[in-house]
Amino acid sequence: MPCNALFEMLMRCQEFAQIVIELARGQMMDAAQRAQGLAHAEECVSCAARLSDEYALTAGLGALAASEIKLSASVNTEAALLTAFRQKTAPPLITSQPSASRRWPRWAWAAAAAILLALSFIALSTRLDRTPPINVVVLPTPVSTPPVAPRVAPSPDQLETRDEASASQAQQGTLQVSYRRPVNQNKQRSKQPLIRDGLTVYAGDNEVTSDFFSLIYGAPSPLESGQLIRVQMPRAALAAYGLPVNLTRGDAPLKADLLVGEDGQAHAIRLVR
């Protein structure tokens, strides 16, 4: 065979190798290409042998596929999938039981209760700590001891500086109130008691108080017992008690301690800051 013909033959063998499987599997392909391939197989023994092998393999694979056509998954698999499908597509049930996301575990409830109790205790303790010990314990008044009138701070129109009250003159069984300087001359009080003998009232450590101002017109009668009540009042109320008002502070409320007698009447007031 001439060289050119041999070269052409080899080229056709290479082209044939590209399409031999499609020829053997009977796949759709260009009609002209199929015809050339088959024609070459008739001319070339090796390509014809290759095509024959591919035909045989295709037949063997076809037989294998046909023998397994009835192989399938078990009925259990279908049943399991159907159950899962029905669960997935079923409408959600509405129950009164709260959802898991809203349901608290027991430990969470216990922790919340404990926290609330602790906060309550802290709040109560803080309230008690801030409140001066105003539970007044009144000692019985000795019969022989005449009541002593408390020394009263001057009225607002008679502002004078007084010395510290002679607390040593306090008599047992009586409440001696030390009326001190007016509110605009406050000094920070130490822990020195303001009311002696049987009754001790201290201002809070972080509080500044004025002296007591009598709210009873004229000479106040001695108090044998009473109550100290912490109040909050508008500044304008000071005027009603005849006390000077600092108008520059606007309407900011004031804290004050009222000394209330058994008659329910406020006998004295001190300002607290």
Next chain:
Amino acid sequence: MHANLSDDELWRLLRAGDESAFVALYRRRQSGIYRFALRMSGSESTAEDVVQEVFMILMRGDGHYDATRGSFSAYLFGIARNQVLRRFEKDRFLAPLNESDDETEVALHPSLIAHYDPLGDLTRQETIEMVRQAVQALPLHYREVVLLCDLQELSYAEAAIALGCAVGTVRSRLHRARALLVERLGAQQLALERRADALQCFV
């Protein structure tokens, strides 16, 4: 009722919660998935698991089927292939996929190598069994193209979608796989005789 509906139509009904559409789609496609998984893994239990997982994925809507990209069957086979490979990785049966054409790297168990015996001399059942063993002995990336293209009759394009590779890759792998099968099915001697005859033409 759903026998005349296409896979795409059944898929849409399934997503809408139609139980009968789900059953119809399952019964239409499950056997092909099962056989593919069985020949890939060689295990019936694995094949069952793969079928269940494939349709659970469909049910949950976890997959992303796009009808414009390929057929529904190719989509299903792609899911099945991934599930089989996952099990292989878990069981460490999977050898690294190798694009090399060097057949010496392929390890074959001696019992899986078919002895020379021309197909024409075998009974049909023996032929089928021999072909089955030869397919099972193929490397994984050759085996899957034979299963999809020759046994499941997917086109090159559909097989490419299922395998996640190019059409040309599918074609080249199939050519190579079939060549290995021919060799292992004992046609080598016959081919040599035919090549000897062909060489005489050029002398």
